[in-house]
Amino acid sequence: MQTYDIAVVGSGVGGSLIASLHKDKKLIVFEKDTNLGGCSGNFKRYGYTFNTGATTLAGYEKNHPLKKILQKAGIRFDLESSEVAIRFQQGEKVIDRGVCFETFMEQIEKNYPHKNNEIFWKKIKKLDEKFWRLKHLHFAKYRFISYMLTLVGLVELFLVFRFSLFQSARSFIKKYLPDISPEYLAFIDSGLLITVQATSKEIPLLSLALGLSYPFHKVYFAKEGMGSLFEELLKGVDVRLSEEVVCITKESDFFLLQTTKQQYKAKKVILNATLYDSAKLFVQKEIKEYYEQFDFHDQSAFTLYMVLKSKEEFLHHYQILLDKEIPNAISKSFFVSFWKQDEGVYSLTISTHTKASFWLNLDKQSYKQEKLKTEEFIKQAFLENFVEIQEEDIVKLFSASSKTFQRYIGRSNCGGSLISLKNLTKMASCKTPFEGLYNIGDTVFAGQGWPGVALGVSVLDKELYM
Numbered sequence: 001m002q003t004y005d006i007a008v009v010g011s012g013v014g015g016s017l018i019a020s021l022h023k024d025k026k027l028i029v030f031e032k033d034t035n036l037g038g039c040s041g042n043f044k045r046y047g048y049t050f051n052t053g054a055t056t057l058a059g060y061e062k063n064h065p066l067k068k069i070l071q072k073a074g075i076r077f078d079l080e081s082s083e084v085a086i087r088f089q090q091g092e093k094v095i096d097r098g099v100c101f102e103t104f105m106e107q108i109e110k111n112y113p114h115k116n117n118e119i120f121w122k123k124i125k126k127l128d129e130k131f132w133r134l135k136h137l138h139f140a141k142y143r144f145i146s147y148m149l150t151l152v153g154l155v156e157l158f159l160v161f162r163f164s165l166f167q168s169a170r171s172f173i174k175k176y177l178p179d180i181s182p183e184y185l186a187f188i189d190s191g192l193l194i195t196v197q198a199t200s201k202e203i204p205l206l207s208l209a210l211g212l213s214y215p216f217h218k219v220y221f222a223k224e225g226m227g228s229l230f231e232e233l234l235k236g237v238d239v240r241l242s243e244e245v246v247c248i249t250k251e252s253d254f255f256l257l258q259t260t261k262q263q264y265k266a267k268k269v270i271l272n273a274t275l276y277d278s279a280k281l282f283v284q285k286e287i288k289e290y291y292e293q294f295d296f297h298d299q300s301a302f303t304l305y306m307v308l309k310s311k312e313e314f315l316h317h318y319q320i321l322l323d324k325e326i327p328n329a330i331s332k333s334f335f336v337s338f339w340k341q342d343e344g345v346y347s348l349t350i351s352t353h354t355k356a357s358f359w360l361n362l363d364k365q366s367y368k369q370e371k372l373k374t375e376e377f378i379k380q381a382f383l384e385n386f387v388e389i390q391e392e393d394i395v396k397l398f399s400a401s402s403k404t405f406q407r408y409i410g411r412s413n414c415g416g417s418l419i420s421l422k423n424l425t426k427m428a429s430c431k432t433p434f435e436g437l438y439n440i441g442d443t444v445f446a447g448q449g450w451p452g453v454a455l456g457v458s459v460l461d462k463e464l465y466m
């Protein structure tokens with residue numbers, strides 16, 4: 001049996017980015033699914049291709065971790081930038097979010113007039129710009145040098161942001177947008193739900209700034225589907241598709257990986273499985289217990305996939321805000337992405353937020369009923385908000401719950417616990433207490449989406465051979 005330098009378990013954003021940086025090593029990537037990319041991949045059904053979850057890509061710009069990683073790996077992505085990053089529709093109100101601050105301000109003033117609008121949004125944008133200029137951001141544990149680098153990062157963070165680091169999002173909104181209307185707050189919260197997976201009630205000011213500023217950056221769309229980006233990242237890498245790692249044993253100076261096909265030896269293991277799905281991979285008690293300490297982040301996505309025949313032209317991304325909760329969801333909004341596959345043919349990925357536990361705990365019959373209920377509600381709300389589309393234009397429609405994600409990519413949730421100074425000590429770092437064992441992905445620092453996971457990968461890259 002040959003020994004690999006690195007075994008990467010999972011080909012999601014985290015697993016694929018770190019693999020792309022270490023092609024010079026004897027490296028192997030295992031992927032349980034038939035497709036690459038996890039939540040950010042593609043899949044085929046009924047002869048059409050769909051984006052599984054993620055459809056927007058940000059952070060492909062100077063000084064951002066994602067761009068730096070790709071430059072280091074010598075990879076260029078084939079992307080299309082969307083002039084309107086996301087169109088928000090709230091009844092009659094339409095707000096196009098894009099890079100141009102002045103255009104955005106005009107629309108904000110028109111839809112949600114407030115005497116402090118300009119001050120509020122300028123401050124938000126400035127905080128975000130300062131964040132992406134940080135030079136020493138690092139978060140890792142279990143070794144003196146890792147703690148030192150984390151400390152340097154924290155000191156820089158404090159020197160740049162000072163006491164605003166301790167401010168909550170809601171208190172900032174209260175201060176700068178007093179008497180904010182419920183519609184305006186709903187607009188802000190729905191934007192945050194897409195980017196930081198939480199509303200302003202739960203997050204610190206810095207997360208508010210990063211989340212709301214997402215569309216001030218260039219937002220890209222993958223013309224050939226998100227899955228095509230993983231083929232670029234993993235070109236020349238030994239990838240074993242449809243091969244699940246089922247058991248990992250730590251020996252004195254290597255790991256023994258048992259997959260659904262055979263056994264492998266590796267000096268280092270990088271898990272791209274979530275923290276919550278890692279305990280079951282180990283037999284050793286102390287490693288199992290390490291993973292069991294993390295509280296499950298019970299948030300997930302309900303996703304509707306659609307094939308549409310239409311001669312109309314659409315933007316790539318819309319966020320639709322409703323005035324009532326979506327059944328079985330924890331949101332009053334849903335995100336719609338149009339991917340033109342052919343002239344007059346679109347594949348759509350529509351998603352909203354839900355609790356993973358809700359779907360996991362239903363019996364077979366109720367699961368079917370509830371899934372249909374959510375599917376039907378979103379379909380009707382979609383048709384009401386896109387009046388140029390008729391029901392008969394929908395050629396195919398099906399949906400995925402947390403249970404579906406569990407079946408295909410081995411995870412039922414999305415993202416990890418919120419990042420804040422308060423829970424710093426509880427947060428998982430990419431380095432584990434076990435020599436040679438690492439984690440990467442959206443349940444560890446620095447959270448979800450391409451920009452968050454890429455930031456985590458840049459930290460892991462430093463830690464791996466330190």
Ligand SMILES: Cc1cc2nc3c(=O)[nH]c(=O)nc-3n(C[C@H](O)[C@H](O)[C@H](O)COP(=O)(O)OP(=O)(O)OC[C@H]3O[C@@H](n4cnc5c(N)ncnc54)[C@H](O)[C@@H]3O)c2cc1C
Pocket residue numbers: 009010011012013014015030031032033036037038039040052053054055056057058243244245246272273274301303351408409410411414415440441442443447448449450451453
């Ligand atoms: C509906 C939805 C919409 C989203 N929209 C966006 C967006 O527009 N923009 C954005 O930036 N982000 C978006 N996100 C978030 C983004 O998709 C995720 O944060 C990101 O893809 C997570 O990457 P990851 O590295 O954690 O890997 P994951 O996506 O979790 O992938 C992990 C991979 O590991 C594999 N795996 C797990 N266990 C094993 C095992 N034992 N053996 C072998 N393989 C294994 C899985 O099959 C999977 O392919 C969205 C997420 C969802 C669900």
